[in-house]
Structure formats: structure tokens, C-alpha cells
Amino acid sequence: MDHAELVALDHRYTLQTYGRYDVDIDRGQNATLYSLAGKKYIDFASGIGVLSVGTANPKWLAAITEQAGKLGHISNLYYTQPYAKLAQQLCQRTGMAGAFFGNSGAEANEGLIKLARKYSYDHYGQGRGTVLTLINSFHGRTSATLKATGQEAFHNYFFPFPEGFRYAQANDLASVQAQAGHDVCAVLLELVQGEGGVLPLERDFVQALAELCAQRDWLLLVDEVQTGVGRTGTLFAFQQYGVTPDALSFAKGIAGGLPMGGFLVGEKCRDTLGAGTHGSTFGGNPVCAAGALAVLDILDDSLLREVGEKGAYLRRRVEEMALPCLGKTRGLGLMIGVEVTDGYSNKDLSARLNEAGLLSLTAGPGLRFLPPLTITREELDQGLTVLEETLRGL
Numbered sequence: 001m002d003h004a005e006l007v008a009l010d011h012r013y014t015l016q017t018y019g020r021y022d023v024d025i026d027r028g029q030n031a032t033l034y035s036l037a038g039k040k041y042i043d044f045a046s047g048i049g050v051l052s053v054g055t056a057n058p059k060w061l062a063a064i065t066e067q068a069g070k071l072g073h074i075s076n077l078y079y080t081q082p083y084a085k086l087a088q089q090l091c092q093r094t095g096m097a098g099a100f101f102g103n104s105g106a107e108a109n110e111g112l113i114k115l116a117r118k119y120s121y122d123h124y125g126q127g128r129g130t131v132l133t134l135i136n137s138f139h140g141r142t143s144a145t146l147k148a149t150g151q152e153a154f155h156n157y158f159f160p161f162p163e164g165f166r167y168a169q170a171n172d173l174a175s176v177q178a179q180a181g182h183d184v185c186a187v188l189l190e191l192v193q194g195e196g197g198v199l200p201l202e203r204d205f206v207q208a209l210a211e212l213c214a215q216r217d218w219l220l221l222v223d224e225v226q227t228g229v230g231r232t233g234t235l236f237a238f239q240q241y242g243v244t245p246d247a248l249s250f251a252k253g254i255a256g257g258l259p260m261g262g263f264l265v266g267e268k269c270r271d272t273l274g275a276g277t278h279g280s281t282f283g284g285n286p287v288c289a290a291g292a293l294a295v296l297d298i299l300d301d302s303l304l305r306e307v308g309e310k311g312a313y314l315r316r317r318v319e320e321m322a323l324p325c326l327g328k329t330r331g332l333g334l335m336i337g338v339e340v341t342d343g344y345s346n347k348d349l350s351a352r353l354n355e356a357g358l359l360s361l362t363a364g365p366g367l368r369f370l371p372p373l374t375i376t377r378e379e380l381d382q383g384l385t386v387l388e389e390t391l392r393g394l
């Protein structure tokens with residue numbers, strides 16, 4: 001099958017819910033991918049921050065194939081080693097008290113919302129179910145997580161939306177206080193707003209917010225679906241902010257490309273979700289959990305340190321190019337946003353880069369780079385060359 005035949009087949013039979021680039025991907029190794037026709041692409045996207053250890057990582061591949069040959073699925077009514085061992089690893093490396101596994105980021109955030117409402121119900125009874133979120137956030141595409149997303153553009157078409165969300169300005173404690181009330185049970189936030197434009201929250205704001213949460217017994221819920229699993233240079237971003245969430249969600253990078261999400265809870269709500277209150281048929285699948293254990297094994301201290309170094313290098317090189325269409329860079333670790341200057345469209349620049357051989361993303365009004373955490377210096381340099389050659393002449 002060639003590219004044109006594949007595009008025709010896709011258009012004929014699939015719901016066209018994605019504005020796809022005119023690119024197909026067939027195979028690859030680490031951050032170097034190839035189309036059906038054999039054209040080479042450097043990966044500065046990792047799916048969307050999913051391929052934490054690159055494509056076809058040998059250690060990950062060995063772990064998932066071994067597990068698939070042994071036990072590919074069993075219901076959550078039985079004990080399995082990968083589920084328990086993964087929970088242990090995540091708790092020991094974060095100081096959290098317990099883990100739940102589902103299949104996606106939105107599902108993980110649904111779990112956080114349920115956790116907060118159940119915690120509040122147990123301690124205060126009904127009428128205290130409102131979750132505060134931040135303007136410009138993104139929390140997923142289920143009905144509740146769409147409504148939790150603090151961007152008006154997402155609150156469309158699918159009425160009626162679930163109730164129980166209010167929005168405050170990021171980095172503005174007064175704005176959060178203005179939304180406080182007897183009905184609030186939690187604050188849900190991303191420490192670096194990803195889809196919103198790669199906008200890191202200010203440390204002082206996050207710490208003040210954590211104090212406010214503690215005073216009011218609101219749960220501090222951190223959405224680490226994009227920032228988690230080493231993306232920002234620590235295993236989770238909260239570890240750089242000097243706060244301890246009551247619970248956090250993760251997904252994208254956790255299982256190295258296999259579908260998995262979940263959440264970690266602290267001691268305070270360790271027992272909030274008891275038997276029968278939450279569950280998932282596929283959640284914590286043994287193959288996905290074995291993949292996640294391999295990912296965590298690969299993301300040791302030295303690799304996490306390299307994430308910071310590679311991120312700094314990539315940002316410095318992009319800024320030194322001084323391309324007319326690009327402005328300042330921002331972000332944390334290998335979660336990088338690049339400003340697009342007035343008069344240029346981020347969607348147009350991103351399409352040009354993808355078609356020229358550099359897989360990259362948009363976020364808010366800018367470009368976004370989320371390379372595999374294992375990307376090599378050579379792959380970074382090759383990607384930077386495509387970037388410069390494609391955008392220099394514009």
C-alpha cells in the first residue's frame with residue numbers, strides 16, 4: 001500500500017475527528033521514524049508526549065513481549081504481579097500512598113474528580129462537590145473532563161455538561177479565593193499547562209494554593225498526564241514545586257506507548273475509594289504494567305538529569321537560530337513551547353515541519369516539542385537541522 005492508497009482508505013472508513021498531517025508513519029527506532037515510502041522523520045513529538053523511551057525501545061519491547069507470552073489479561077478480581085509491583089514503584093519514587101490504574105488521561109482525571117467528591121461526601125456530606133480548575137487548562141475529552149477544562153471553546157455542542165466546576169486565573173491567588181465557597185472540595189491543575197501553550201505555573205502561586213487547600217481541606221489534585229513520567233526532568237513535576245499533592249493523575253508517557261493511565265493518592269485519602277466505588281475492566285493490564293515497569297527502570301536518576309540537559313540544549317539551539325518566525329522558548333525539561341511571531345501561523349509552521357521530516361506539535365498559539373526522553377544528541381541535531389532548513393527561508 002502506498003501513501004495515497006492509505007489516505008483514501010482512511011477517509012473512506014474512519015471518522016474524520018483528527019486534522020491529520022499529510023504524513024504516514026510505518027516504523028522506527030528511538031526518535032527516528034520512517035514512512036511507508038521510507039522517508040525519514042525525526043520525532044520531536046513522541047506521539048503526544050507518549051513515547052517516553054522512544055519507539056521500539058529494546059528493554060521495553062522485551063518486557064512487554066515476555067509478559068504477553070505469559071499473561072495478556074486477567075480481570076481485576078485477581079491479583080497480578082505487574083499491577084502490584086508498578087504501584088509499589090510509583091509510591092516509593094513519589095512518597096504517595098496508593099495507586100489506581102485505568103487506561104487514559106481523561107479517565108485518570110475522572111478518577112481524581114470522583115476521589116475528591118467521595119472524600120468530601122465522607123467528611124462533610126452532600127453539597128460540597130465543586131472542583132476549581134484554571135483558565136487555559138486541559139483535562140480531557142469525556143463530558144466531565146471537558147467541563148473541567150478551563151477553555152470556553154471546549155464547552156460546546158455536547159450539552160448538557162456535568163455541573164460542579166468553576167474556573168480561576170492561573171498564577172492569581174485572589175482569583176482562586178474569589179471562586180471559593182462552601183461547595184468547593186478540590187482544586188485540579190496542571191503544573192505546566194500543556195495543551196494551553198506550555199505555560200509553567202509560578203512556584204509561589206502553587207505553594208500558596210497548596211496552603212489554601214490545606215486550610216480549607218480542599219484536595220490538591222495535580223494533573224500530571226503530560227508533565228509526569230520524567231517529561232520535566234523529575235519523575236513528576238510536583239517534585240520540583242515544593243508541594244505534595246493529595247492525589248495526582250498520570251497517563252501519556254507511563255507505559256511507553258501502550259494505553260495506560262491512573263492516579264496516585266496520599267495518606268489522607270488512601271482509603272477513600274473502597275471496594276465497589278471505582279474500577280476499570282482493562283485498567284492495569286499486565287502487558288501495559290510490564291511496559292510501565294520497564295519505562296520506570298529506564299528513567300533512572302542519570303536519565304532524568306539528561307532530560308534537563310537536553311531540554312536546555314534544544315531551547316538554546318532554537319533561540320540561537322533567531323528564525324524570523326519563532327520567538328522565545330519556555331517550558332521545563334523536554335516539555336518545550338516555542339513562541340510563533342506575529343504574522344505566522346503555528347498550524348502552518350507545524351504542517352511544514354512535519355511534512356519536511358520533523359514531527360512536532362502545536363500548543364496554544366505556539367509550537368510544542370516533546371521528544372522521547374531517550375532522544376540522542378545526534379537525533380536532536382538532525383531535528384534542529386530540519387527545523388532550520390524548513391523555516392529559515394520563510
Ligand SMILES: *Cc1c(COP(=O)(O)O)cnc(C)c1O
Pocket residue numbers: 103104105106107109138139140141190194195223224225226227251252261
Ligand atoms: C492529554 C491530556 C489529557 C487527556 O489524556 P487522554 O489520554 O487523551 O484522555 C488530560 N490532561 C492533560 C494535562 C493532558 O495533556
